Amino acid sequence: MKLPATFYQQPDVVQISRSLLGKYVFTNIEGILTSGRIVETEAYAHINDQACHSHLGRFTKRTRVMYEAGGVAYVYLIYGRYALFNIITNEAGKADAVLIRAIEPIDGIPEMLARRGLTKVAANLTAGPGLVTQALGITTAYYGTSLTGDTIWIEDQGEAIPDELVVASPRVGIDYAGTDAALPWRFRLKNSKWTSPAK
DNA sequence: GACATGATTACCT
DNA sequence: GGTAATCATGTCG
Numbered sequence: 001m002k003l004p005a006t007f008y009q010q011p012d013v014v015q016i017s018r019s020l021l022g023k024y025v026f027t028n029i030e031g032i033l034t035s036g037r038i039v040e041t042e043a044y045a046h047i048n049d050q051a052c053h054s055h056l057g058r059f060t061k062r063t064r065v066m067y068e069a070g071g072v073a074y075v076y077l078i079y080g081r082y083a084l085f086n087i088i089t090n091e092a093g094k095a096d097a098v099l100i101r102a103i104e105p106i107d108g109i110p111e112m113l114a115r116r117g118l119t120k121v122a123a124n125l126t127a128g129p130g131l132v133t134q135a136l137g138i139t140t141a142y143y144g145t146s147l148t149g150d151t152i153w154i155e156d157q158g159e160a161i162p163d164e165l166v167v168a169s170p171r172v173g174i175d176y177a178g179t180d181a182a183l184p185w186r187f188r189l190k191n192s193k194w195t196s197p198a199k
Numbered sequence: 200g201a202c203a204t205g206a207t208t209a210c211c212t
Numbered sequence: 213g214g215t216a217a218t219c220a221t222g223t224c225g
Contacts, residue, residue, distance in 0.1 A: 042206070044206075051206075052206095053206085058222090060221075060222075061220095061221080062220080062221060062222085076206090076220085076221090077218095077219070077220060077221090078205060078206065078207060078220095079204090079205060079207050079208080079217080079218070079219080080205090080217075080218030080219035080220070081207070081208075081217070081218060081219080082207055082208070084206055084207085086206080097206095099206055101206085124208095124209095128207070128208070129206065129207075130206095130207050130208065131207090131208080140220090171206075172206070172207090173205080173206055173207070174205095174206065176204095176205085198207080198208095
């Protein structure tokens with residue numbers, strides 16, 4: 001079941017971030033179908049969150065797509081090397097986002113290995129936001145792609161993650177955000193070997 | 200138009 | 213555990 005636009009347009013980005021655990025992200029890029037079970041996410045809120053790129057209503061070429069209605073991809077390049085994949089949520093103008101940090105590889109594993117330049121499946125295949133995009137074939141060319149189309153989408157396969165399997169902790173790599181860096185907006189599946197190693 | 204830097208990862212010691 | 217790689221974006225002039 002492909003998640004509909006209404007799922008992404010709910011108002012609470014932290015709640016969406018939490019509920020994306022156990023969902024499946026698919027890409028159909030260059031004729032190759034790949035997918036993975038989402039095991040780690042982070043929430044970024046437009047309001048009261050200095051770590052969010054849209055903080056204080058910044059509206060630039062990069063953040064433009066964040067202001068669209070929930071259900072589009074926000075992809076950008078970090079450190080000149082890695083594309084990071086975010087899902088825009090909330091209604092148009094609210095500019096909330098969820099970063100996909102790690103997945104458990106499911107479909108198209110040989111293709112994901114090839115894209116990563118690896119020969120066998122290991123924990124580092126998709127454990128990290130820059131690695132997920134490499135494995136799935138997502139690049140900045142997919143900036144603004146609708147998640148209700150047939151290129152990148154998310155499916156609910158009926159799996160519900162109980163609260164005791166969810167670990168909430170501070171987000172990674174945003175020390176510059178001051179007190180907001182302590183918000184427990186990173187969600188991981190407990191005991192999953194596919195979550196990212198970064199603290 | 201110049202310049203500093205980051206939602207990171209890989210490889211070296 | 214330390215650090216180099218590498219470039220689009222944002223900020224300042």
